[in-house]
Amino acid sequence: MRLSREEVEHVALLARLGLTEDEKEMFRDQLSDILENAGVLGELDTAAIPPTAQVLPLRNAMRADAAEPSMSVEDVLANAPRREDDYFRILPVFEEEYDK
Amino acid sequence: MELYKLTVHEAHELLTKKQITSVELTRSVLERIAQVDPTIRAYITVTPDLALEQAQRVDEKLAKGERVSPLAGIPIAVKDNICTKGVRTTCASRILENFVPPYDATVARQLRALDAVIVGKTNLDEFAMGSSTENSAFFPTRNPRDVERVPGGSSGGSAAAVAADIAIAALGSDTGGSVRLPASFCGVVGLKPTYGRVSRYGLVAFASSLDQIGPLTKDIADCALVMNGIAGYDRMDSTSLPEPVPDYTKALVPDVRGLRVGVPREYFVAGIEPGVEKAVRGAIDRLVALGAQVGETSMPHTKYALAAYYIIAPAEASTNLARYDGIKYGFSTRDATDMLDGYFKTRQQGFGPEVKRRIMLGTYALSAGYYDAYYLKAEKVRTLIKHDFDEAFQKFDVLVAPTAPTVAFKIGERMANPMAMYLTDIFTLTANPAGVPALALPCGQVEGLPVGLQIFGKPLGEETLLRVGYALEQAH
Numbered sequence: 001m002r003l004s005r006e007e008v009e010h011v012a013l014l015a016r017l018g019l020t021e022d023e024k025e026m027f028r029d030q031l032s033d034i035l036e037n038a039g040v041l042g043e044l045d046t047a048a049i050p051p052t053a054q055v056l057p058l059r060n061a062m063r064a065d066a067a068e069p070s071m072s073v074e075d076v077l078a079n080a081p082r083r084e085d086d087y088f089r090i091l092p093v094f095e096e097e098y099d100k
Numbered sequence: 101m102e103l104y105k106l107t108v109h110e111a112h113e114l115l116t117k118k119q120i121t122s123v124e125l126t127r128s129v130l131e132r133i134a135q136v137d138p139t140i141r142a143y144i145t146v147t148p149d150l151a152l153e154q155a156q157r158v159d160e161k162l163a164k165g166e167r168v169s170p171l172a173g174i175p176i177a178v179k180d181n182i183c184t185k186g187v188r189t190t191c192a193s194r195i196l197e198n199f200v201p202p203y204d205a206t207v208a209r210q211l212r213a214l215d216a217v218i219v220g221k222t223n224l225d226e227f228a229m230g231s232s233t234e235n236s237a238f239f240p241t242r243n244p245r246d247v248e249r250v251p252g253g254s255s256g257g258s259a260a261a262v263a264a265d266i267a268i269a270a271l272g273s274d275t276g277g278s279v280r281l282p283a284s285f286c287g288v289v290g291l292k293p294t295y296g297r298v299s300r301y302g303l304v305a306f307a308s309s310l311d312q313i314g315p316l317t318k319d320i321a322d323c324a325l326v327m328n329g330i331a332g333y334d335r336m337d338s339t340s341l342p343e344p345v346p347d348y349t350k351a352l353v354p355d356v357r358g359l360r361v362g363v364p365r366e367y368f369v370a371g372i373e374p375g376v377e378k379a380v381r382g383a384i385d386r387l388v389a390l391g392a393q394v395g396e397t398s399m400p401h402t403k404y405a406l407a408a409y410y411i412i413a414p415a416e417a418s419t420n421l422a423r424y425d426g427i428k429y430g431f432s433t434r435d436a437t438d439m440l441d442g443y444f445k446t447r448q449q450g451f452g453p454e455v456k457r458r459i460m461l462g463t464y465a466l467s468a469g470y471y472d473a474y475y476l477k478a479e480k481v482r483t484l485i486k487h488d489f490d491e492a493f494q495k496f497d498v499l500v501a502p503t504a505p506t507v508a509f510k511i512g513e514r515m516a517n518p519m520a521m522y523l524t525d526i527f528t529l530t531a532n533p534a535g536v537p538a539l540a541l542p543c544g545q546v547e548g549l550p551v552g553l554q555i556f557g558k559p560l561g562e563e564t565l566l567r568v569g570y571a572l573e574q575a576h
Contacts, residue, residue: 010467016425044404056535
C-alpha cells in the first residue's frame with residue numbers, strides 16, 4: 001500500500017506544513033514504509049486491552065487557584081518575530097481588508 | 101595536571117581541599133573546547149564569559165570557607181533543548197535558531213542554585229528526533245572515539261562532550277534512548293530516570309509522555325551526584341512525581357550479592373553484532389561472579405515496541421510542534437500573504453526533513469479514520485509493553501540487555517533510510533513507554549569502539565541501577 005498524493009497533501013494541510021513536490025513524493029514512500037512496519041501491531045489481539053496514554057499514578061494534578069507573579073510583557077514579547085506596542089502582530093486571517 | 105580529565109567527584113574534592121580553583125578548572129575545560137571542539141563539534145553555543153563569572157563566584161565562596169554543593173564550580177554542558185534564561189536555546193533547529201528563553205528550565209535553575217558552571221549548550225538531532233545527531237540543522241557531531249563515526253543521538257553533543265573531556269558532566273534528554281544510545285556509542289555513563297523523577301519544565305517538548313531529562317557522566321558516582329542535583333518534585337511540571345528523593349550516593353556500594361538479575365531473551369536476537377553480544381554476556385558473567393542471581397526471562401511484546409513507539413512518539417510530536425506558528429517566537433517567514441500561508445511557509449522553511457517526517461506520520465496516525473487503527477492500537481500495545489516490565493519485575497530486581505545492537509556506525513551510513521535509523525533504538529525505546537528507569541554504562545569494546553550495557557530498573561529504582569553499575573565499574 002503506497003499512500004496517494006492526495007493523502008499526503010491532506011495530512012500536510014492538517015499539519016499546516018508546506019511541502020515541495022519532491023517532499024510529497026518522498027513522504028509517499030517513506031510514510032508508507034513506516035506505516036507498513038506498524039502493521040505488525042495487527043498480530044496482537046488488543047480488544048480487551050485498555051490503552052495507556054501515560055504511566056503515572058497521578059490524576060488531575062491541580063494547583064490552588066491563586067494569583068502569582070507572571071512574566072513581564074517585555075519578556076513575553078522579546079522573541080516575537082513581529083510586534084506592535086504590547087501585541088504580537090500577525091498576518092491577515094482573511095483576504096479582504098475590513099476597517100478601511 | 102590536565103584538569104579537564106577530572107570527574108565531578110574528583111574535582112569537588114580538589115576544590116574543597118583548595119588544591120585547584122573553579123576558574124582554573126573552567127579555563128582548562130574552555131581551552132580544551134577551543135582545541136578539540138572544532139573537530140568534535142559537540143557544542144552549538146559555548147558561554148565562556150558566563151562560565152568564568154560563575155566559577156569566580158564559587159571560588160569566592162570557597163575562599164570564605166563556605167560549604168558548597170558537590171556540583172559547585174564544576175563545568176557542565178546542557179543539551180540545547182533545555183531552556184537557559186538569556187542563553188540561546190535552538191533545539192538544533194532553524195525554527196529556534198535565534199530563540200533566547202525568558203526563563204530557565206527547572207533543571208537549569210537547579211544547576212545554577214547548586215553553583216554548577218554551565219559551559220555551553222550541546223548539539224542534538226533537531227528537536228531530539230534521531231539516533232545519530234546527524235539531524236542537527238547546523239552540523240553533525242563526531243564521535244570522540246572515532247571521528248568518522250556518529251556519537252549516537254539524540255544527545256550526541258552531550259555524550260561527545262563528556263567523552264572528549266570538554267565537559268566534566270552533561271545533561272541530555274531521553275525519549276526513546278537519546279541519553280543511553282549516545283552514552284553507549286561514546287563510552288560514557290547515561291541514565292534515563294523514571295518518568296516524572298526529573299522535572300520536564302523548560303525541556304522543549306518532543307513526546308511529553310516519554311521525555312525525561314538525564315545525566316551523562318564519566319562514571320557512576322558522577323551520575324549519582326548529578327541525579328542528587330536534578331531529581332525531585334516540581335510544581336511547575338504536573339507530571340512530576342511527588343516522591344522524596346534519596347541520596348543517590350548512598351547507592352554506591354559494590355555489592356550485588358543475592359540481587360536478582362533478569363536477562364530477557366528478546367534483547368538477544370538476530371541483528372545484534374557478535375562482539376556486542378559477547379561484551380554484554382561478559383558483563384552478565386561478571387555479575388554472576390559478584391554473587392548476583394542471574395536468570396533468563398521473556399518479555400514477549402518487545403518486538404512490537406518499535407512499531408508502537410514510532411506511532412506514539414510522532415503523534416505526540418505532531419501535537420507539540422503545532423506551537424511553532426511563526427507568531428510568538430522563533431523563525432517566521434517573510435514572504436507570506438496571509439495567516440495560513442504563513443503557517444505553511446514558516447514550518448516548511450523552519451523544520452528539517454526528520455521533523456517534517458514525524459509531524460506527517462503523527463498527524464496521519466491521529467487523523468480521522470486512522471486514529472483507532474494506529475494511535476489507539478499503539479497505546480494498547482503500550483499497555484502490553486508496560487505489563488511485560490511489571491511481570492519481569494515480579495521475579496527480578498533489574499533486567500540487563502545491550503543498549504544498542506551495534507557499536508557506533510559511520511557518519512552518513514543510515515541517513516538515507518529512516519527505518520534503518522529507527523532500528524538503532526530497538527533496545528532502548530521500550531523503557532520510555534513503560535516509564536521505567538534505565539542506565540547505560542560501558543561494558544567492553546569491539547575493535548576499539550565502546551559497547552554499552554543497559555540495565556532496566558523498577559519505577560523509582562534508580563538506586564538499584566546505580567548499585568549494579570557501581571559494582572560492575574569497581575570490578576572492572
